[in-house]
Amino acid sequence: MNTTMRLFILVAGLMFLAACSTLRGTGDMGVVIERASGSVQIIETSHQTRLGRIEGLGDLSHASVVYSRDERYAYVFGRDGGLTRIDILASRIDKRLLQSGNSIGGAISQDGSLVAVSNYTPGGIKVFDAETLELVADIPATYGRDRLRSKVVGLVDAPDQRFVFSLYDAGEIWIADFSMGRHPHITRFKQVGRQPYDGLITPDGRYYLAGLFGEDGLALLDLWHEEKGVRKILADYGRGSKKMPVYKMPHLEGWAMTEDYAFLPEVGRHEVLVVNRHNWKKVTSIPVYGQPVFVMARPDGRQIWVNYAFPDNDTVQVIDTEKLKVVQQLKPGKAVLHMEFTPRGEQVWISARDSNRVTVYDTFDFHEIKVLPADKPSGIFFTSRAHRIGL
Amino acid sequence: MNTTMRLFILVAGLMFLAACSTLRGTGDMGVVIERASGSVQIIETSHQTRLGRIEGLGDLSHASVVYSRDERYAYVFGRDGGLTRIDILASRIDKRLLQSGNSIGGAISQDGSLVAVSNYTPGGIKVFDAETLELVADIPATYGRDRLRSKVVGLVDAPDQRFVFSLYDAGEIWIADFSMGRHPHITRFKQVGRQPYDGLITPDGRYYLAGLFGEDGLALLDLWHEEKGVRKILADYGRGSKKMPVYKMPHLEGWAMTEDYAFLPEVGRHEVLVVNRHNWKKVTSIPVYGQPVFVMARPDGRQIWVNYAFPDNDTVQVIDTEKLKVVQQLKPGKAVLHMEFTPRGEQVWISARDSNRVTVYDTFDFHEIKVLPADKPSGIFFTSRAHRIGL
Numbered sequence: 001m002n003t004t005m006r007l008f009i010l011v012a013g014l015m016f017l018a019a020c021s022t023l024r025g026t027g028d029m030g031v032v033i034e035r036a037s038g039s040v041q042i043i044e045t046s047h048q049t050r051l052g053r054i055e056g057l058g059d060l061s062h063a064s065v066v067y068s069r070d071e072r073y074a075y076v077f078g079r080d081g082g083l084t085r086i087d088i089l090a091s092r093i094d095k096r097l098l099q100s101g102n103s104i105g106g107a108i109s110q111d112g113s114l115v116a117v118s119n120y121t122p123g124g125i126k127v128f129d130a131e132t133l134e135l136v137a138d139i140p141a142t143y144g145r146d147r148l149r150s151k152v153v154g155l156v157d158a159p160d161q162r163f164v165f166s167l168y169d170a171g172e173i174w175i176a177d178f179s180m181g182r183h184p185h186i187t188r189f190k191q192v193g194r195q196p197y198d199g200l201i202t203p204d205g206r207y208y209l210a211g212l213f214g215e216d217g218l219a220l221l222d223l224w225h226e227e228k229g230v231r232k233i234l235a236d237y238g239r240g241s242k243k244m245p246v247y248k249m250p251h252l253e254g255w256a257m258t259e260d261y262a263f264l265p266e267v268g269r270h271e272v273l274v275v276n277r278h279n280w281k282k283v284t285s286i287p288v289y290g291q292p293v294f295v296m297a298r299p300d301g302r303q304i305w306v307n308y309a310f311p312d313n314d315t316v317q318v319i320d321t322e323k324l325k326v327v328q329q330l331k332p333g334k335a336v337l338h339m340e341f342t343p344r345g346e347q348v349w350i351s352a353r354d355s356n357r358v359t360v361y362d363t364f365d366f367h368e369i370k371v372l373p374a375d376k377p378s379g380i381f382f383t384s385r386a387h388r389i390g391l
Numbered sequence: 392m393n394t395t396m397r398l399f400i401l402v403a404g405l406m407f408l409a410a411c412s413t414l415r416g417t418g419d420m421g422v423v424i425e426r427a428s429g430s431v432q433i434i435e436t437s438h439q440t441r442l443g444r445i446e447g448l449g450d451l452s453h454a455s456v457v458y459s460r461d462e463r464y465a466y467v468f469g470r471d472g473g474l475t476r477i478d479i480l481a482s483r484i485d486k487r488l489l490q491s492g493n494s495i496g497g498a499i500s501q502d503g504s505l506v507a508v509s510n511y512t513p514g515g516i517k518v519f520d521a522e523t524l525e526l527v528a529d530i531p532a533t534y535g536r537d538r539l540r541s542k543v544v545g546l547v548d549a550p551d552q553r554f555v556f557s558l559y560d561a562g563e564i565w566i567a568d569f570s571m572g573r574h575p576h577i578t579r580f581k582q583v584g585r586q587p588y589d590g591l592i593t594p595d596g597r598y599y600l601a602g603l604f605g606e607d608g609l610a611l612l613d614l615w616h617e618e619k620g621v622r623k624i625l626a627d628y629g630r631g632s633k634k635m636p637v638y639k640m641p642h643l644e645g646w647a648m649t650e651d652y653a654f655l656p657e658v659g660r661h662e663v664l665v666v667n668r669h670n671w672k673k674v675t676s677i678p679v680y681g682q683p684v685f686v687m688a689r690p691d692g693r694q695i696w697v698n699y700a701f702p703d704n705d706t707v708q709v710i711d712t713e714k715l716k717v718v719q720q721l722k723p724g725k726a727v728l729h730m731e732f733t734p735r736g737e738q739v740w741i742s743a744r745d746s747n748r749v750t751v752y753d754t755f756d757f758h759e760i761k762v763l764p765a766d767k768p769s770g771i772f773f774t775s776r777a778h779r780i781g782l
Contacts, residue, residue: 019497021413022413023413023414023463023481024415024463024479024480025459025461025462025463025464025480025774026416026417026418026460026461026462027417027418027458027459027461027462027463027777027778028460028461028462028503028772029458029461044461045460046460046461046503067418068418069418069419069421069436069437069733069735070415070416070417070418070420070437071416071417071419071462072414072415072416072418073416089414089415089416089474090414109739110735110736110737111735111737112419112437159691159693159735159736159737160755161737161755179755192541204649204650204690204691204692205691206650206691206693207691224693224713251621258595259595259597259668260669276652277650298597299595299780300550300595300597300780301595301597302550302597302615322615342460343552343777343778343779344460344501344502344778344779344780345501345550345780346501346502346550346552347502364551364570383416383418384778386418386734387418387734387735387775387778388734388735389690389691389735389736
């Protein structure tokens with residue numbers, strides 16, 4: 001055998017090994033947004049390690065992520081209107097476009113074929129083919145006699161190929177229904193309340209709720225009964241008549257739902273509000289460490305984890321959902337921005353932006369499993385979101 | 392350049408392409424059990440195609456499957472005590488052992504590190520390292536003064552690294568708690584009812600229910616309050632005093648849970664029982680086509696899909712969970728054995744054993760999306776189960 005042949009066999013063997021070693025399941029993977037550097041880390045939760053890093057994603061302040069139904073591709077929605085499809089297995093950008101001047105979040109349709117982005121400027125949503133990122137529908141958020149365009153917020157996916165979103169300036173909630181193909185049917189609900197600033201959908205995809213910045217209360221839409229329209233619930237929820245200083249409007253995505261209760265961040269108060277899910281009436285409120293931002297349930301509904309706005313943003317507390325009181329307090333670092341549970345709830349990952357780290361906790365005994373370095377980490381998104389309605 | 396070098400470059404290039412093409416996400420994958428031939432088909436739900444087939448899995452009658460947390464490996468529990476770890480990306484058997492003479496189902500722990508199998512002969516559960524399949528714990532189901540061993544049924548995983556299961560001959564429910572390491576703490580609940588024959592856990596992992604063959608009613612254990620013990624609910628549920636002929640005891644895994652209701656297959660009657668989830672009292676019963684076997688909720692809780700025992704096993708019906716009545720009837724083939732929803736609920740896959748086919752339906756308008764040939768298909772299991780408590 002000559003030298004070339006030996007080399008050939010060696011290289012072929014190595015490539016075969018490489019091919020085998022690149023095979024991996026995607027069910028335990030996720031991404032961590034590194035907001036300052038416009039990059040994402042790719043991580044896995046089985047051994048809590050970093051697998052890769054992708055740069056060049058633009059302005060990632062307030063960035064969010066949804067996943068393709070095969071859990072291979074993540075769609076990253078940047079603040080600058082950037083929509084990037086990244087391949088988390090190959091650790092590279094697959095496709096990227098700037099689809100508007102200023103955007104805030106997105107959603108993927110139930111069947112995984114459509115990706116929608118909500119835009120501030122110009123206000124509306126744009127819907128893309130999830131495979132090619134070709135534009136499928138452009139839905140301007142036009143309202144009133146003067147045909148102004150509203151900022152769009154609180155965009156989520158709902159069952160039966162629908163997207164639901166709120167018009168901040170117009171005080172409207174719209175449904176874009178793609179169940180009949182790529183030309184959506186739009187339903188508009190007007191005068192739902194002043195300045196809806198964020199929205200959420202319950203885990204079963206039935207109720208859409210919008211938080212209101214311009215008045216107290218919440219707008220509730222039952223998606224099983226569009227004909228009943230939007231109604232106002234929790235009339236006292238919000239900043240109240242005193243209009244106390246609010247350091248950060250709480251996130252609605254974070255609302256925790258258990259079997260009987262919804263747990264809501266009180267606006268401007270050091271309290272978590274507990275509401276009966278069946279009649280949407282207040283049950284009680286739980287005193288906590290600061291102004292809550294994210295109030296998230298462990299997947300089994302046994303615990304609620306809460307982080308806080310400045311100046312209390314070095315702290316996370318855990319509420320027991322039966323005792324309805326705080327049972328644990330942790331200090332994951334400076335400027336805690338986000339928390340993400342593994343799908344069966346045994347771990348929670350917490351980002352601390354100003355400490356440049358992500359801490360992984362065991363939710364059973366609260367011990368620190370691992371600390372991972374990260375460059376100003378913000379949002380954490382696991383692939384299990386691919387399998388959940390509204391995420 | 393000589394011929395060898397050209398060949399070298401060609402082969403290296405092809406291998407590189409092969410390496411890239413083997414990359415795929417596992418979130419949209421699944422397996423279909425082919426019971427007669429001891430094989431499984433590997434499929435994907437994005438384009439509804441078959442990706443591969445693995446043979447040599449032994450006796451797969453009544454086989455079930457759980458997934459590793461990365462969604463790459465499926466653990467197949469055979470009727471003959473076979474435990475096989477298959478690699479669904481490489482389409483091959485990774486590890487296989489015969490761990491008992493006769494077994495029925497298994498479970499994977501919350502953190503994915505342990506796989507448990509429930510055995511009839513000799514009665515008990517065995518717990519294996521999920522990576523290596525080395526034996527971690529052998530828990531014989533010994534009961535009474537004579538130290539007899541009971542068949543074990545209804546094995547599920549629960550949060551905090553617990554396995555819960557029922558002892559058919561002993562009338563007991565046991566918890567094996569691995570939260571403190573690999574030496575489990577066992578809790579025994581005695582006299583829970585005669586002959587528990589199957590079990591289920593609610594999707595939040597809180598309640599364990601066992602169906603009773605030897606008497607009417609169900610045994611309920613609140614896993615948040617083990618100290619309260621097991622209590623009997625639905626005293627009338629079962630075969631009743633008439634002991635009418637039952638062609639097949641219904642599966643409990645199939646019980647559908649929506650926000651307010653649980654939908655249960657009535658035993659021996661052509662009815663689906665509707666129960667209030669909060670107090671476990673009967674709300675109503677819905678007349679259906681035959682004796683129900685699986686009664687499964689679409690993930691959004693809007694529909695319930697039901698299949699039936701012989702001689703009505705060519706039919707599937709769909710119940711609307713608000714109207715509480717049948718709204719659709721389908722004929723997917725002869726001997727319909729199982730149904731599986733995609734995680735966001737837009738598709739359902741249905742196996743018809745004696746028609747040698749699997750039919751994929753769109754759950755929005757009930758049209759047939761695809762028909763796939765399969766050799767006596769029974770259970771269908773998608774990787775999204777990896778992310779769900781109790782599956």
